[in-house]
Amino acid sequence: MATFHTPTSTLISVVTERPAAVGEASIYVYGTVTATGITGVPGAVPTQATSYTSVGLSKMIWRGQSMNAGAYLGAITWGLLLAVFLKAIVNVLKHKNRTNLTWLPFIGTLFASATVSMCGFASFNQQAWLDQRNRYDTPMAFLEAERHAPTYVMATVASLIVQLLSQGFLVYRCHAIFNKRLVTIPLLVWAFATFVMGSAFSAKLSLMDAFPSELQTPFVTLGMSFNIVVSALLSVAVVRFSRRVPTSFPDHVRRKFVRVDAILVESASFLGIMSLIYLSLSSANVTSTKLFTPFMVQLEALFPLLIVIRLVQGWGWDSEVINRSPTDYDRFYARDMLHIDNASISGATVVGKISLDEKAEKIV
Structure with a gap:
């Protein structure tokens, strides 16, 4: 069951369960969205402009x-x-x-x-x-x-x-x-x-x-x-x-x-x-x-x-x-930078130690 307004503002209730015949109005309903038109007649003018706007306030x-x-x-x-x-x-x-x-x-x-x-x-x-x-x-x-x-x-x-x-x-x-x-x-x-x-x-x-x-x-x-x-x-x-x-x-x-x-x-x-x-x-x-x-x-x-x-x-x-x-803040800033420097130094020390160990293995 779907309701829609005709151009003369008359409310019509329609139940459609079959394809529209020639000259009939086709009703497409999706929730509260309706659209109307005339199908089957070449050159026919739609009875109402197609609209997919939700019906409501x-x-x-x-x-x-x-x-x-x-x-x-x-x-x-x-x-x-x-x-x-x-x-x-x-x-x-x-x-x-x-x-x-x-x-x-x-x-x-x-x-x-x-x-x-x-x-x-x-x-x-x-x-x-x-x-x-x-x-x-x-x-x-x-x-x-x-x-x-x-x-x-x-x-x-x-x-x-x-x-x-x-x-x-x-x-x-x-x-x-x-x-x-x-x-x-x-x-x-x-x-x-x-x-x-x-x-x-x-x-x-x-x-x-x-x-x-x-x-x-x-x-x-x-x-x-x-x-x-x-x-x-x-x-x-x-x-x-x-x-x-x-x-x-x-x-x-x-x-x-x-x-x-x-x-x-x-x-x-x-x-x-x-x-x-x-x-x-x-x-x-x-x-x-x-x-x-x-x-x-x-x-x-x-x-x-x-x-x-x-x-x-x-x-x-x-x-x-x-x-x-x-x-006070300078020390905090320096401590933060020192933390980064220490991490870099530690990484360099580990790399250097690995290199020395590799050289020692080659000599042996």
Whole structure:
């Protein structure tokens, strides 16, 4: 059974189970996509222009497209996250000491949670558009009605863990840079409140068929507002401190703190900007908000890993950076270079020893 509009806007229901005879209208139906025309009569004019556009409200169609594209955007960001994660692991193992090795559980859990979240969103998207597309009238109906499905709940819980780790890390960075309880304690309470609201949202999502929209709005508002405020605080502090980096520092050391990319990473400014955009779209109930949901989860996992790389390398900002002696960083830089030189010398020594042994064997 398929319905379509004739040029006179009359609704007609047609069942076709045989080839169209001469002069009859042929109906081609694929889901909600219809096309009509006249076949069998040479030179006949179609009764209606061929159309393969989905029948439905344009807002609902755009909503489905946004959720579909959001999964792809999140997957692209996950690929970037994978590269940064591997770089973080390499740097931890390269500069291995007791302090740096303690970062391994954190970055491992953060990356694993972000991966589970991405897999959940991708699987739910696949079910809607491929595996179970005929369960409801449209894939969009599946996306709206099945948000209590295990894959979507798994993605939501994993996203909550990512947000908890990300916000906890940002609180730690604020404490390291400001070193003031007046800043740290309110942010810690804020992060805890976000986690509680997210836990309530996830629990209600998994236990009830209806989507808990009354909890989604405060959860999103708390989480995104936290990112905006923390990013603003870190941006102000890092920019202010970067101007006070002594000019007596060696150039290769000073550049590590005052370069634009260093300031952008340490302040998590891009995360703050995207959180502001996401919050604005969500507050205005804009359909394209769904485009950024998986993307924001991956972004919250990405910036802590970028900052950890700087910390492991010895270039992380804290409240004592401008008070240290230039030789402190110079020694670190020299130690890093010495590690490379020692590796080269060791390799040359081994090669030289092998050559001498070969000559001795020939003489014998």
